Amino acid sequence: MSFVKRNVVLSAARPTAATPATAAQPKSEKQLQPGLRPSPVDGRLTTSTGTSSLDQLLAGHGGLPLGTSLLIEEQGTTDFSGTILRYYAAEGLVQGHQVHVLGYPADWKHQLPGLAAPDKKGKAAQPVAPPEDKMKIAWRYESLGNNQNAAAARGETSPGATFCHSFDLGRRLAVSSCTGTVLSTPSTGPPTLDRASSSQTSSPFKAIIKHLRTQLETSAPTTIHRLVIPSLLSPSLYAVGCGQPSEVLQFLHGLRALLREHSTRLTALITLPTFLFPRSSGLVRWMELLCDGVVELIPLPATPAVAAPTDTKTVDQPQGLLKVHSLPVYHEKGGGGAATSSFRENLSFSLSASKGLVIKPYSLPPMVEEEKPKKEKSHATTVKDDRQVRISRIAGRYLVFDIDDVVHIRRHHGICAVFTGTMPQNPTQNVFLGLPIELYAQEAKILVDKKAGYIVDDAADHLTQLKTMDESLRKEYIQSLKVQRKNAQLVFEEAKALSHARHQDKRKATSASKKSRETNHPTPPATVEQNSLFDAQPVKPVPAPATVVKDTMPALTPTTSSTLIVPQTSSTPVEVPSSFPLQAYLNSRGYFITPGLRFGGDFSVYPGDPLRYHAHYLATSYEWEKKIPLLDLLTSGRLGTAVKKSFLLGGQQPQDQAAESEKASAADGDVRVFCIEWAGM
Numbered sequence: 001m002s003f004v005k006r007n008v009v010l011s012a013a014r015p016t017a018a019t020p021a022t023a024a025q026p027k028s029e030k031q032l033q034p035g036l037r038p039s040p041v042d043g044r045l046t047t048s049t050g051t052s053s054l055d056q057l058l059a060g061h062g063g064l065p066l067g068t069s070l071l072i073e074e075q076g077t078t079d080f081s082g083t084i085l086r087y088y089a090a091e092g093l094v095q096g097h098q099v100h101v102l103g104y105p106a107d108w109k110h111q112l113p114g115l116a117a118p119d120k121k122g123k124a125a126q127p128v129a130p131p132e133d134k135m136k137i138a139w140r141y142e143s144l145g146n147n148q149n150a151a152a153a154r155g156e157t158s159p160g161a162t163f164c165h166s167f168d169l170g171r172r173l174a175v176s177s178c179t180g181t182v183l184s185t186p187s188t189g190p191p192t193l194d195r196a197s198s199s200q201t202s203s204p205f206k207a208i209i210k211h212l213r214t215q216l217e218t219s220a221p222t223t224i225h226r227l228v229i230p231s232l233l234s235p236s237l238y239a240v241g242c243g244q245p246s247e248v249l250q251f252l253h254g255l256r257a258l259l260r261e262h263s264t265r266l267t268a269l270i271t272l273p274t275f276l277f278p279r280s281s282g283l284v285r286w287m288e289l290l291c292d293g294v295v296e297l298i299p300l301p302a303t304p305a306v307a308a309p310t311d312t313k314t315v316d317q318p319q320g321l322l323k324v325h326s327l328p329v330y331h332e333k334g335g336g337g338a339a340t341s342s343f344r345e346n347l348s349f350s351l352s353a354s355k356g357l358v359i360k361p362y363s364l365p366p367m368v369e370e371e372k373p374k375k376e377k378s379h380a381t382t383v384k385d386d387r388q389v390r391i392s393r394i395a396g397r398y399l400v401f402d403i404d405d406v407v408h409i410r411r412h413h414g415i416c417a418v419f420t421g422t423m424p425q426n427p428t429q430n431v432f433l434g435l436p437i438e439l440y441a442q443e444a445k446i447l448v449d450k451k452a453g454y455i456v457d458d459a460a461d462h463l464t465q466l467k468t469m470d471e472s473l474r475k476e477y478i479q480s481l482k483v484q485r486k487n488a489q490l491v492f493e494e495a496k497a498l499s500h501a502r503h504q505d506k507r508k509a510t511s512a513s514k515k516s517r518e519t520n521h522p523t524p525p526a527t528v529e530q531n532s533l534f535d536a537q538p539v540k541p542v543p544a545p546a547t548v549v550k551d552t553m554p555a556l557t558p559t560t561s562s563t564l565i566v567p568q569t570s571s572t573p574v575e576v577p578s579s580f581p582l583q584a585y586l587n588s589r590g591y592f593i594t595p596g597l598r599f600g601g602d603f604s605v606y607p608g609d610p611l612r613y614h615a616h617y618l619a620t621s622y623e624w625e626k627k628i629p630l631l632d633l634l635t636s637g638r639l640g641t642a643v644k645k646s647f648l649l650g651g652q653q654p655q656d657q658a659a660e661s662e663k664a665s666a667a668d669g670d671v672r673v674f675c676i677e678w679a680g681m
Contacts, residue, residue, distance in 0.1 A: 067263030
């Protein structure tokens with residue numbers, strides 16, 4: 001039943017004389033005022049803010065609901081919020097609404113953007129399909145996305161009416177395009193030298209409330225009113241006394257009462273500079289509570305690449321971030337806030353003369369500057385990439401002891417592994433582990449297949465190499481140990497000299513303080529008549545002959561024996577589980593793989609180093625002919641979506657089927673993967 005379209009007649013019954021009003025009622029409901037359409041959420045009337053992307057953001061209403069207010073906060077000294085106000089006022093004048101402006105004169109309408117020229121080429125290139133050729137979908141899904149013609153498709157607006165016009169900042173609004181009027185209310189009185197008299201002047205907030213109430217009572221019941229309040233509490237537009245909480249909060253209370261009283265005729269758009277009045281202050285938080293919607297604009301610092309892009313094909317760079325703190329609610333008890341919806345994601349905005357203000361999800365641009373050095377690799381870089389890592393197999397575990405090898409496989413092959421080493425002074429600690437790192441069998445197999453490493457049986461290889469080592473290699477290894485010991489000795493002597501200097505400074509300070517105490521409080525000299533047991537001078541002990549201590553060089557324990565053992569050209573075989581083909585397939589495409597047991601899968605797949613990125617996929621490997629239970633798909637798909645990851649499954653195609661397939665190639669391999677996301681209805 002939910003897939004029945006609203007505007008499709010299910011049964012054509014003959015009209016009777018007893019129900020003439022019922023037959024005429026749908027006709028009267030569709031005759032709305034220009035610039036209005038019902039909300040797809042609850043059917044209340046909405047109007048456009050002049051910015052299409054902002055309309056789509058307002059809690060699913062597709063516009064600003066009548067009887068609500070929107071507060072736009074902006075950080076910094078930019079004026080993006082002022083541009084939104086101009087679009088809002090221009091849309092009202094084009095639709096024939098009454099625009100009430102606080103603080104700006106009536107001539108402000110000459111600064112509003114003009115209507116954009118229609119794109120005839122774009123319309124000709126995209127012919128409109130007849131209604132019979134449209135895909136038959138449920139009517140409730142027509143309002144999803146940026147489908148601005150959803151309400152028109154249901155017959156809720158008059159044909160040919162435009163809900164949101166396109167404006168061009170390079171033009172000025174023509175008088176012929178304006179069917180509405182602009183009514184201005186000054187925000188400051190005449191300047192006076194007397195501070196007491198200036199503070200007793202009438203508040204502009206009371207004047208605008210009185211003006212609005214008069215216009216709403218005297219105008220026609222079908223007239224739509226828009227209130228524009230730019231830079232609320234800014235010292236350049238408002239008097240000093242307007243910043244008092246008793247003034248501004250009383251004004252917002254009165255405005256909220258007017259919005260609720262005339263819930264089908266009035267909307268308001270307010271801007272607030274947060275660099276003068278931060279959100280941490282209690283006054284601003286109360287102001288946010290008295291507004292139906294709160295949006296914050298955070299401009300990004302301009303860069304030369306963003307300000308003047310050289311490539312014309314590049315997409316519009318974001319000029320700032322947008323935060324949604326609250327949205328117009330469905331009713332007084334709530335229900336349309338941003339706390340339980342998808343509007344908490346990172347949003348960005350960009351402003352251009354032709355497209356206006358465009359709000360879209362924020363994503364980091366690709367790091368193009370890092371791709372150029374890869375193409376211009378030097379010979380030294382090529383040699384470093386051909387390095388082979390020694391993987392020691394000890395008791396069935398694959399370990400890497402050299403720190404340079406650890407850095408190499410992480411940076412060039414996307415293998416993180418796990419640190420397992422502990423310090424001898426604190427063997428029970430398990431937070432800050434060190435070398436060696438332990439590789440999984442799959443990771444060791446990947447390095448061997450890439451010819452980036454070789455596996456040796458550590459115990460047997462050491463004995464074999466030491467027995468067959470020649471004299472020159474032995475002398476070279478001993479000489480390298482001596483050099484390391486000399487370097488360590490220099491470090492120890494330098495540390496010892498610094499410690500000795502610190503102790504000398506402390507002794508000098510102690511002796512100086514002792515002398516100062518003796519001069520301030522001298523001890524009385526002993527007289528001859530005084531008898532004392534300690535009259536005789538004490539005998540000084542004879543110091544023992546100093547023993548000559550030779551500086552012994554520190555003993556070193558090498559962390560690796562790579563300089564002692566000759567690298568091998570062959571590796572021992574590695575037994576890998578059935579999930580190895582999927583892991584090798586993902587690693588060949590530059591992904592970082594870590595265990596995914598905590599998410600209920602085989603792997604967690606990262607687009608880059610896990611220290612910089614979150615995992616994008618939750619991967620599970622299946623055999624080619626294995627039947628996948630539907631319950632596994634449901635649980636993994638929902639769990640992956642809950643932790644903001646896509647569920648990825650894949651398997652290896654058998655060799656006989658891969659040989660018969662024409663699409664099988666050595667580059668792509670014989671692994672096929674699929675991605676599943678859980679979508680709610």
